[in-house]
Each structure stands twice: as structure tokens, then as C-alpha cells.
Amino acid sequence: MRAFLAILRRDIALGFRQGGTAGLALGFFGLVVLLFPLGIGPERETLGRIAAGVLWIAALLAVLISLDRLFQADHEDGSLELLALSPLPLELVVLAKLAAHWAACCLPLIALAPVLGLMLNLPPTAIPGLITALLLGTPTLSAIGAIGAALAVGVRRGGFLLSLLVLPLYVPVLIFGAGATEAAISGLGLAAHLLILAALAVASVGLSPIAAAAALRLSLE
Amino acid sequence: MAANLHWFANPTRFLRLARVVLPVAAALGLICFAAGLYDALVLSPIDYQQKDSVRIMYIHVPAAWLALGVYTGIALMSAVALVWRHPLADLGAKAAAPLGAGFAAICLATGSIWGLPTWGTWWVWDARLTSMLILFFLYLGYLALWQAYDDPERAARAAGILAIVGAVNVPIVKFSVDWWNTLHQPASVFTLSGPKIDPSMLRPLLLMTGGYVCFFLVVLILRMRAEIAARRVRALRLARVEG
Numbered sequence: 001m002r003a004f005l006a007i008l009r010r011d012i013a014l015g016f017r018q019g020g021t022a023g024l025a026l027g028f029f030g031l032v033v034l035l036f037p038l039g040i041g042p043e044r045e046t047l048g049r050i051a052a053g054v055l056w057i058a059a060l061l062a063v064l065i066s067l068d069r070l071f072q073a074d075h076e077d078g079s080l081e082l083l084a085l086s087p088l089p090l091e092l093v094v095l096a097k098l099a100a101h102w103a104a105c106c107l108p109l110i111a112l113a114p115v116l117g118l119m120l121n122l123p124p125t126a127i128p129g130l131i132t133a134l135l136l137g138t139p140t141l142s143a144i145g146a147i148g149a150a151l152a153v154g155v156r157r158g159g160f161l162l163s164l165l166v167l168p169l170y171v172p173v174l175i176f177g178a179g180a181t182e183a184a185i186s187g188l189g190l191a192a193h194l195l196i197l198a199a200l201a202v203a204s205v206g207l208s209p210i211a212a213a214a215a216l217r218l219s220l221e
Numbered sequence: 222m223a224a225n226l227h228w229f230a231n232p233t234r235f236l237r238l239a240r241v242v243l244p245v246a247a248a249l250g251l252i253c254f255a256a257g258l259y260d261a262l263v264l265s266p267i268d269y270q271q272k273d274s275v276r277i278m279y280i281h282v283p284a285a286w287l288a289l290g291v292y293t294g295i296a297l298m299s300a301v302a303l304v305w306r307h308p309l310a311d312l313g314a315k316a317a318a319p320l321g322a323g324f325a326a327i328c329l330a331t332g333s334i335w336g337l338p339t340w341g342t343w344w345v346w347d348a349r350l351t352s353m354l355i356l357f358f359l360y361l362g363y364l365a366l367w368q369a370y371d372d373p374e375r376a377a378r379a380a381g382i383l384a385i386v387g388a389v390n391v392p393i394v395k396f397s398v399d400w401w402n403t404l405h406q407p408a409s410v411f412t413l414s415g416p417k418i419d420p421s422m423l424r425p426l427l428l429m430t431g432g433y434v435c436f437f438l439v440v441l442i443l444r445m446r447a448e449i450a451a452r453r454v455r456a457l458r459l460a461r462v463e464g
């Protein structure tokens with residue numbers, strides 16, 4: 001347990017320090033959202049209608065670009081091998097790293113999302129629903145992403161590969177996440193969407209460390 | 222079960238079996254395609270609403286079935302390869318993947334051509350179209366992962382992990398997309414109450430499916446043979462360099 005917490009603390013600290021994923025992902029998230037009004041036009045009704053989808057797509061892309069460093073940096077400086085040699089099972093190492101990734105990359109996005117939502121003319125009443133949906137949906141993004149990141153470790157042009165591997169698997173989160181936010185905007189019940197997002201999060205966080213650890217062992221041979 | 226699998230793990234035995242299966246599958250495939258195409262294009266009735274465009278179905282539907290079936294096959298072969306270190310299962314999965322991607326592409330292209338006269342548009346963001354498109358991208362990711370590694374052993378295991386993760390996820394993707402939006406008709410051949418399609422249309426459809434399956438088997442065997450030969454060449458070259 002101590003080793004688990006140590007990895008968690010180390011990765012969160014690394015995420016927030018200079019050059020960490022947190023700041024970069026946040027900046028990317030804001031910029032992608034900024035592109036939509038410029039590309040589509042500043043009409044407030046149009047923006048309000050697409051706000052939910054835009055925020056979800058931007059969050060998904062921000063998580064995607066941050067995944068590249070999830071295991072790659074540790075692989076390059078050799079600390080991944082030390083982590084694999086530690087008495088802590090590799091599955092738990094992966095779980096600690098993906099929890100840290102969620103805390104350092106997804107939580108700041110969730111904090112920024114309401115602000116960007118208001119800028120996109122999202123009704124203020126929909127903000128609690130948006131935040132809940134993001135809180136329940138982003139763990140799945142980190143978990144599925146960890147599998148892709150582990151498979152792309154040590155591969156040339158791993159970043160490109162990563163997006164091809166991971167994005168098709170993100171589809172359910174996007175559908176139910178954007179669906180929940182749409183439901184929150186229109187004032188309909190969003191419980192069903194949120195329950196499915198929670199189910200996906202539980203299943204993916206539980207299962208993905210096994211697959212990601214198997215993929216990491218491959219890169220350590 | 223495991224014993225049977227290991228019996229097939231020997232490449233020489235596989236090659237001997239392939240020599241028997243290949244001509245049979247090729248002949249059967251030719252017969253199925255000839256009979257199926259004649260039946261589909263000449264004998265089968267035209268649809269009262271769609272007129273002749275209904276004949277696209279005989280190309281489109283088997284491709285869709287095969288695209289899904291081949292992905293399932295790849296996932297099963299990957300599981301067998303990871304659990305039992307079965308060398309031929311890896312080869313089979315690798316050889317099947319471009320075929321599956323091809324079937325998905327045929328399905329998307331013919332579906333789009335069929336969509337124009339019947340729905341009045343090339344493409345709609347409907348559940349079935351979207352999930353087939355996602356399946357196509359899954360195939361591309363799987364193929365890209367095979368290409369990414371230099372060492373075939375590592376590539377095989379990485380691709381195997383991806384195929385199994387995908388197999389867990391494909392039903393979820395499918396259902397999420399199904400609930401999202403739909404225009405495509407629901408399943409009409411594999412239903413609990415039996416096929417809901419007229420026998421005069423079902424017959425050419427099944428013949429064409431038989432042709433597709435035989436075509437898949439023939440190309441699969443050819444590709445696996447080529448891959449076995451390539452690995453032998455690689456092993457011999459390495460042996461010569463070392464010796």
C-alpha cells in the first residue's frame with residue numbers, strides 16, 4: 001500500500017510540475033474549444049446547441065494527447081523497469097499510474113469545463129450535470145487510454161498509433177457523456193446515462209490494469 | 222480441447238491439411254459464386270419498392286457478416302495464442318486481419334451505393350453504419366499495431382492483447398451506437414422466429430455467403446502459407462549468419 005501511494009504521489013507531483021501533463025492538457029483543452037466558435041461562427045444559439053459535444057470531444061482529445069507520456073517517460077529513463085521489479089504487482093503499479101493520470105490530467109479539465117461551457121452559451125442549470133458526467137466518464141478515458149499507452153511504449157511514432165488504437169474504444173464514453181450533458185441541458189432525467197457511465201468506469205478501471213500490465217511486460221522483455 | 226489445438230500447432234501438419242482444404246474450398250467457392258451471382262442477378266425477384274437496387278444486398282450483407290465474423294475469429298485466435306502460445310493462431314490472426322478490413326470496406330462502400338437510390342443519400346450517421354465504420358477503424362488500428370513492431374513475436378502478442386480488449390469493447394460500442402440513433406433495418410435473417418426474408422431471396426444470399434466464406438478460407442490459407450515460408454526464410458538466414 002505504501003508503494004502504491006508513493007507512485008500515486010510521485011506521478012501527481014510530476015503531472016503538476018513544470019512541463020507536466022496537467023498544464024499542457026489544460027491549455028490544449030481550452031484551445032480546441034476556442035477553435036469551434038472560430039470555425040462554426042459565433043451565433044450563440046448554434047454554440048449552445050453543440051456545447052455539450054464540443055466539451056466532450058475537446059476533453060477526449062486532451063486526454064488522448066496526455067496519454068503519450070503515461071508510460072513512455074518512465075520507459076525512457078528506466079524507472080519502468082525498477083517499478084516492474086518492485087514487490088508491488090505490475091497491475092497495481094498501472095492502477096496507481098492511471099489514478100495519478102486522472103488526478104493530474106482529468107481533474108483540472110473538469111474544473112475548467114464549466115467556465116468554457118458558459119463561454120459556449122451552455123445553460124447554467126446544465127453545469128452540475130456536465131460536471132457529474134465528466135467525473136464519471138473521465139476515469140474510463142484514463143483506463144482505456146492506459147491500455148493503448150502500454151501497447152505503444154517503445155514503439156516508433158507511438159503517439160500516432162495510440163490515437164488509432166484508443167479513439168474507436170472511446171466511442172461509448174463520448175455517446176453517453178454527451179447524452180448525459182444534452183439531457184441536463186433539456187432538463188430531462190440524466191440518471192440512465194450517468195449509471196451507464198459509472199458502469200463503464202467500474203468495468204474499465206477494474207479490467208484495464210490487467211491488459212495494460214500484460215502489454216508493459218511485453219516492452220520490458 | 223487443448224490437445225486438439227496442439228495437434229494443429231505443427232506448421233508441417235497444417236501445410237499438409239492446407240493442401241487438401243485449399244482446392245476443395247477454391248472449387249466450392251467458385252461454384253457458390255457462379256450459382257449465387259446467377260441466382261442473385263437473374264433469377265431472384267426484384268423488390269416491389271427498391272426495384273433492381275435490392276440486388277446490392279447479395280454483395281453487401283455477406284460482407285457485413287464476414288467483417289464481424291472475422292473480427293470475432295481474430296479475437297478467439299489471439300486468446301488461443303496468448304494462453305497456449307499457439308504459433309499458428311498468431312499467424313491466422315495476422316493473415317485474417319486485412320481480409321476482415323477489406324470486408325468492412327466492401328460493406329461500407331456497397332452500403333453507401335445502395336443508400337443513394339433507397340434513402341436518397343450516400344451516408345447517414347445511423348447506428349449500423351457508424352458501428353461498421355468504427356469496426357473498420359478497429360481493424361486499421363490492429364493492422365497498424367502489427368506494423369509497429371520489428372520483432373514478429375512481440376508484435377503478435379501486442380496485437381493479441383489489442384484484439385482481446387477490442388472484443389470486450391466491441392459489444393459495448395455496438396450497443397451504445399444502437400441506442401444512439403437508428404435508420405437501418407433491424408436483423409431480418411437471424412431472428413428467433415426464423416428468417417423473415419422470402420426464400421427466393423434467401424437462397425442467393427446464402428449461396429453468396431458460402432462463396433465469401435470459401436474465398437476467405439482460400440486467401441487465408443494462401444496468406445498463412447506465405448507467412449510460414451517467410452518465417453522459415455528468416456530463421457534460415459539467422460542460422461546462416463550465426464553459423
